[in-house]
Amino acid sequence: MDDENKTINDFGRQWSIYRDNEGFYGSMKLFSDIISPFLNADKIMDCRVAEIGSGTGRIVNMLLEAGAKYVVALEPSDAFELLCRNIKQPEKVICLKITGEELPAYGDLDYVFSIGVLHHIPDPKPVVEAAFDALRPGGHLLVWLYGKEGNSLFLALVRPLRALTKRLPHFLLAFLVEIMYWPLVLYIKLCHWLPLPLREYMLPVLERMSPEKRRLIIYDQLSPEYAKYYTRFDAEKLLSDGKFENVQIHHRHGYSWTVIGTKPFI
Ligand SMILES: C[S@@+](CC[C@H](N)C(=O)[O-])C[C@H]1O[C@@H](n2cnc3c(N)ncnc32)[C@H](O)[C@@H]1O
Numbered sequence: 077m078d079d080e081n082k083t084i085n086d087f088g089r090q091w092s093i094y095r096d097n098e099g100f101y102g103s104m105k106l107f108s109d110i111i112s113p114f115l116n117a118d119k120i121m122d123c124r125v126a127e128i129g130s131g132t133g134r135i136v137n138m139l140l141e142a143g144a145k146y147v148v149a150l151e152p153s154d155a156f157e158l159l160c161r162n163i164k165q166p167e168k169v170i171c172l173k174i175t176g177e178e179l180p181a182y183g184d185l186d187y188v189f190s191i192g193v194l195h196h197i198p199d200p201k202p203v204v205e206a207a208f209d210a211l212r213p214g215g216h217l218l219v220w221l222y223g224k225e226g227n228s229l230f231l232a233l234v235r236p237l238r239a240l241t242k243r244l245p246h247f248l249l250a251f252l253v254e255i256m257y258w259p260l261v262l263y264i265k266l267c268h269w270l271p272l273p274l275r276e277y278m279l280p281v282l283e284r285m286s287p288e289k290r291r292l293i294i295y296d297q298l299s300p301e302y303a304k305y306y307t308r309f310d311a312e313k314l315l316s317d318g319k320f321e322n323v324q325i326h327h328r329h330g331y332s333w334t335v336i337g338t339k340p341f342i
Pocket of ligand 1: 080083084087088128129130131132133134135150151152153155174175176177190191192193196197296
């Protein structure tokens, strides 16, 4: 099995364990944080939207709560059935069990979102091209990606660990997550007092997650076969190479990239 399909399988397993979107993890507060500073939730009102890589549907439900006219939700993994079940306004959602590059070329969408997905796809170029073809001229693609800058200590620890953890069966990985959970809680507490790496992420985001969602986030870092940490240059290039214009980038919480681009009118 190639890296792309192995990664999709890994997410199918992950979402069979972490099934819901409760609390801050699935909240409009977090949605506003993810899409800022380029958009606010009001911009989504009455828009035609797609999300590539919907997982268990938290972003789809956020888009619906923001007033989207309808949402096309793509999820290729075995989490597809769970996604369909978790959606709060099913009459406004088209769920498709396909990969990002298979997104139909609707040509009339106002926004395509892909949150935490493209860094798990070894060749994301066809996905960006499919998003381009699905948008109307003047429509926007917004992606959120893991960043390389701001993550050096984290990557020094996690990269070698991932070589092992992505091969572990679930029960061993879950055990490791449990062991790592308590040092993480301590680290978050220390961030209140010390200027530690990733503090800008720990306090406004991770501290507000429930214990279950913090465990999910550890699991999510250790389980998928493929994960790329983007430099600023590569993150911008991903959209500009895909013919998007007015590409803007934001270093979210000092550890990740939010990138938005617009499909030109001609
Ligand atoms: C980290 S999760 C993000 C889920 C959701 N966007 C969220 O923020 O909650 C990444 C998702 O991308 C999906 N995925 C992986 N490869 C994909 C591909 N080639 N096309 C579309 N989705 C993909 C996975 O199955 C997984 O559900």
